[in-house]
Amino acid sequence: MNWNFEILPDFIFNGLRDGAVYAAAALALVLIFKATTLINFATGELAMLGAFFVYVLNIEQGLWLWLSIAIAMLVSAGIGAAVERALVRPFDPADHLPVVLITLGLFLIINAVAGDVWNYQVRRVNDPFGQFPSWVPNGSELKTSSEGTIACLENADGALAEVAPGTAGADMCEMVGRTFFEVIGARLHYRTIGTWIALALALIALAIILGKTKAGLAFRAVSSNTESARLVGVNTGRTLGFGWALASVFGTLSAALVAPALGGVNPNMMLTILIYALAGAALGGLDSLGGAVIGGLVVGLIKSVLVSWFGVVVLGQAYFSILQLATAFLLILIVLLFRPAGLFGTRRIERV
Amino acid sequence: MTKRRMWRLLALLFAFSLVAAACGGGDDDADADAGETETETTAAPSEDEAMDEEEEMAEEEDEGATGALGGAAAEEDIEAAVAGEDEEEEMADEEMMEEEEMMFDRSTLEGIFEEAAARRAKSVADLTEKIESGEYGVGDDGILRGPAGFTIDISACPDDWSDTTGITDSQVRIGHTTAQSGNLAAYGNIAYGWENYFNWINENDPIMVGGSPRDLTLIIKDDAYVAAQTIEFVDELIEAENVFSILTLGSPNTLAVYDKINEECIPHPFVMTGHPAWGDPVNHPWTTIMQMSYSTESILWGAWIRENLPDLLPVKVAGLVMDNDFGLAYELGFEEWAHANTDVVSEYLPVRHDPAAPTLTNEMTTILAFEPDVFISMTAGNPCLLAVQEAGQSGLYDDINAKGGALFTPSVCKGIEAYMKPAGDAADGWWIIGGGSKDSTDPKFIDEPFMSFVNSNLEAGGLDPAVSLYAIGYTYGYPYGEALRIAADLPGGLNRTNFILAVRSIDMYHPMLLDGIITQLNGNADAYFVEGSDFSQFNATEQTWTQVGDVVDVNGKSTNCAWDKDNGGCR
Numbered sequence: 014m015n016w017n018f019e020i021l022p023d024f025i026f027n028g029l030r031d032g033a034v035y036a037a038a039a040l041a042l043v044l045i046f047k048a049t050t051l052i053n054f055a056t057g058e059l060a061m062l063g064a065f066f067v068y069v070l071n072i073e074q075g076l077w078l079w080l081s082i083a084i085a086m087l088v089s090a091g092i093g094a095a096v097e098r099a100l101v102r103p104f105d106p107a108d109h110l111p112v113v114l115i116t117l118g119l120f121l122i123i124n125a126v127a128g129d130v131w132n133y134q135v136r137r138v139n140d141p142f143g144q145f146p147s148w149v150p151n152g153s154e155l156k157t158s159s160e161g162t163i164a165c166l167e168n169a170d171g172a173l174a175e176v177a178p179g180t181a182g183a184d185m186c187e188m189v190g191r192t193f194f195e196v197i198g199a200r201l202h203y204r205t206i207g208t209w210i211a212l213a214l215a216l217i218a219l220a221i222i223l224g225k226t227k228a229g230l231a232f233r234a235v236s237s238n239t240e241s242a243r244l245v246g247v248n249t250g251r252t253l254g255f256g257w258a259l260a261s262v263f264g265t266l267s268a269a270l271v272a273p274a275l276g277g278v279n280p281n282m283m284l285t286i287l288i289y290a291l292a293g294a295a296l297g298g299l300d301s302l303g304g305a306v307i308g309g310l311v312v313g314l315i316k317s318v319l320v321s322w323f324g325v326v327v328l329g330q331a332y333f334s335i336l337q338l339a340t341a342f343l344l345i346l347i348v349l350l351f352r353p354a355g356l357f358g359t360r361r362i363e364r365v
Numbered sequence: 366m367t368k369r370r371m372w373r374l375l376a377l378l379f380a381f382s383l384v385a386a387a388c389g390g391g392d393d394d395a396d397a398d399a400g401e402t403e404t405e406t407t408a409a410p411s412e413d414e415a416m417d418e419e420e421e422m423a424e425e426e427d428e429g430a431t432g433a434l435g436g437a438a439a440e441e442d443i444e445a446a447v448a449g450e451d452e453e454e455e456m457a458d459e460e461m462m463e464e465e466e467m468m469f470d471r472s473t474l475e476g477i478f479e480e481a482a483a484r485r486a487k488s489v490a491d492l493t494e495k496i497e498s499g500e501y502g503v504g505d506d507g508i509l510r511g512p513a514g515f516t517i518d519i520s521a522c523p524d525d526w527s528d529t530t531g532i533t534d535s536q537v538r539i540g541h542t543t544a545q546s547g548n549l550a551a552y553g554n555i556a557y558g559w560e561n562y563f564n565w566i567n568e569n570d571p572i573m574v575g576g577s578p579r580d581l582t583l584i585i586k587d588d589a590y591v592a593a594q595t596i597e598f599v600d601e602l603i604e605a606e607n608v609f610s611i612l613t614l615g616s617p618n619t620l621a622v623y624d625k626i627n628e629e630c631i632p633h634p635f636v637m638t639g640h641p642a643w644g645d646p647v648n649h650p651w652t653t654i655m656q657m658s659y660s661t662e663s664i665l666w667g668a669w670i671r672e673n674l675p676d677l678l679p680v681k682v683a684g685l686v687m688d689n690d691f692g693l694a695y696e697l698g699f700e701e702w703a704h705a706n707t708d709v710v711s712e713y714l715p716v717r718h719d720p721a722a723p724t725l726t727n728e729m730t731t732i733l734a735f736e737p738d739v740f741i742s743m744t745a746g747n748p749c750l751l752a753v754q755e756a757g758q759s760g761l762y763d764d765i766n767a768k769g770g771a772l773f774t775p776s777v778c779k780g781i782e783a784y785m786k787p788a789g790d791a792a793d794g795w796w797i798i799g800g801g802s803k804d805s806t807d808p809k810f811i812d813e814p815f816m817s818f819v820n821s822n823l824e825a826g827g828l829d830p831a832v833s834l835y836a837i838g839y840t841y842g843y844p845y846g847e848a849l850r851i852a853a854d855l856p857g858g859l860n861r862t863n864f865i866l867a868v869r870s871i872d873m874y875h876p877m878l879l880d881g882i883i884t885q886l887n888g889n890a891d892a893y894f895v896e897g898s899d900f901s902q903f904n905a906t907e908q909t910w911t912q913v914g915d916v917v918d919v920n921g922k923s924t925n926c927a928w929d930k931d932n933g934g935c936r
């Protein structure tokens with residue numbers, strides 16, 4: 014046993030970073046589950062599509078990254094709503110099997126089409142949280158090579174350019190800044206902090222949309238009881254479409270946040286992430302938005318701290334590192350066996 | 366209620382045991398071995414036992430000396446080559462190469478094609494002479510004989526086997542299983558490049574059978590890198606598609622089908638994997654390797670460390686291993702070397718990763734905690750890039766460089782556009798035992814005549830030259846095409862036996878490999894096509910691999926490898 018606590022904070026940060034991504038993807042699953050009480054297996058692929066929109070807008074068309082992400086989220090929302098209208102609404106909402114099969118089919122179709130259009134080679138994307146902005150204290154940490162020149166990352170295609178310090182091109186090097194802070198001996202990356210902030214902002218936005226808007230109220234009504242909502246005049250179809258649109262927005266956000274950590278976008282980027290997200294959603298409760306967030310973070314932590322830190326570092330069993338995915342499955346199983354509604358989900362009580 | 370709860374617990378236990386079984390399987394040998402050693406060293410043995418142990422150990426050492434690590438050249442040969450000790454041979458090689466280069470102009474496409482034609486003509490003449498004298502070819506006893514003791518008992522082939530299956534009036538049908546979906550789908554691009562080259566052959570310089578041109582037709586099946594799928598598709602290619610030959614991609618996939626393909630007597634040359642098992646001409650005569658074997662690469666890592674990090678010896682080495690037959694071939698190869706060279710490697714920690722893992726953050730943090738002097742990535746596909754990227758992010762890159770150590774990426778991760786460029790600064794200074802291959806996106810090679818021929822063909826075929834895996838299709842397709850041409854000119858024309866004879870005696874210049882890499886096969890004596898490599902370091906400013914020192918080649922010195930599927934390693 015090697016209780017290496019020095020390295021533990023690293024694993025905690027890893028876990029919370031990955032966990033935030035799983036949380037965003039789990040939110041996408043939960044939003045659709047709340048609306049239709051089914052699991053959308055195409056969630057990951059719709060998210061991947063959103064990430065490719067970001068790639069096209071930002072890298073290929075040269076738009077500002079955050080604008081690209083915003084547009085991609087809107088486009089994804091449209092696609093989500095369209096999928097609901099065209100492929101889900103025609104079916105009886107009480108009969109889940111056809112719709113689940115449709116989401117499975119969508120999963121395969123979107124993956125194959127994306128592979129055909131963009132190829133499976135990973136395409137580099139810009140990292141929204143690559144380097145801290147220059148106003149962060151001690152932020153600009155320029156790299157100096159042996160010749161006294163600075164190697165800078167060019168923004169557009171990632172090619173490296175060398176410029177002498179103090180010359181005109183050097184302002185381009187503002188991009189090359191600090192990427193992390195040392196916190197209790199571990200590297201806390203801007204990418205990690207940024208992912209948390211993005212998730213938090215998105216959650217606040219979601220809370221406002223669901224709590225303060227008419228559409229949000231209708232969504233809550235439909236997810237609470239579709240029949241009653243319809244009877245009081247809520248347009249349930251349109252509201253479900255709204256739910257799908259919201260879900261696609263969160264999916265795209267999660268994919269855009271995780272893409273730089275995956276080396277870029279590729280059609281298979283969300284395959285495994287969806288499984289972790291599913292575990293997070295199951296743990297938190299499939300109909301609980303707060304549960305999805307906590308569930309996602311816990312799954313990230315379990316994967317990092319329990320499996321990688323405890324299993325590999327403490328117990329010294331190197332092969333534990335391949336158990337991360339298996340642990341997610343195990344977690345789903347445990348939850349379904351002992352607490353089918355999840356930690357924060359609604360328990361369904363049926364009285365005879 | 367309690368009964369129900371008990372059932373749930375039982376279900377959970379069952380699930381746990383399933384997971385344990387699934388995950389423990391691959392590690393049985395390693396764990397068992399480690400366990401045995403531990404008990405042996407901790408328990409105080411009686412004298413008899415001690416004697417037995419000594420004998421056992423002596424036996425083990427013997428095995429080591431004769432090359433237990435099959436599929437690679439003997440360590441002494443490689444290390445001598447790395448240290449530049451076999452100067453005589455090198456001189457001879459250089460002279461030979463100079464002679465060849467003087468005769469043909471490799472700086473033009475015409476010159477390269479002229480050289481290829483001349484070498485083919487020589488092979489055809491040599492083989493024809495031996496076939497006509499009865500030394501080679503299928504004898505009355507039903508045995509196919511070839512160079513250096515190479516034999517195949519054709520009478521043991523299936524009853525419905527034919528030498529010309531797959532050759533129709535207009536086509537030569539070649540079956541290919543590859544990954545065009547799933548986590549390693551990027552490797553499926555190789556098939557498109559391969560097809561692009563064969564299309565060029567069909568249109569510009571077709572293979573002639575009986576005086577008429579035949580189109581090389583590829584039947585590509587997407588196995589998603591799942592070995593179970595490969596098995597099904599290979600059956601389909603044999604039974605329904607009636608293919609002439611088969612090409613497979615991936616170590617786990619090829620391991621799953623090479624017995625069957627050999628039993629069916631179907632040519633299976635130049636497979637797209639560097640597992641040492643493909644150098645087994647005695648038991649698997651129809652299967653051959655193309656690229657440098659992973660075992661050779663493992664030894665070259667060790668040899669490089671010994672030569673270049675004298676101040677740090679013995680070093681702590683960490684490996685990031687893709688958890689499948691491919692990664693384990695690397696892991697095992699280096700482990701054996703490390704055990705035999707404790708003066709070079711003091712500790713070796715292989716950290717395995719799930720091939721489907723989206724990120725490798727935790728794995729790299731684990732490696733960071735181990736504080737290695739040398740890091741070796743033993744993975745493929747997108748994880749190639751993740752390893753480079755995460756080494757930078759986690760601080761491993763800085764730590765190792767501060768110590769004066771080294772980071773290695775494996776030969777299968779040489780593609781610059783795909784695996785190095787996206788990592789930016791963190792890719793600078795990484796080492797590779799490159800296997801002599803030229804990356805088609807490396808600015809150094811882009812203007813070479815053959816490379817521009819490849820890239821312009823790809824472009825004409827609607828394939829983006831920035832995807833270097835398309836060009837890798839030419840690296841594999843070129844020797845395939847050459848062997849087909851030789852076979853077509855032998856007595857009897859193109860058929861399976863002539864094809865495998867041509868493959869097993871091939872001696873060619875490969876324009877997609879660095880000069881100095883010898884590309885030969887010679888029956889049972891030389892079962893490895895590429896046995897040399899460059900040592901290169903990545904330059905992120907220029908986005909190029911800078912070759913450091915000479916190309917090392919130990920052609921013909923790798924020992925054959927009858928792979929032991931149950932226990933791993935060569936028998």
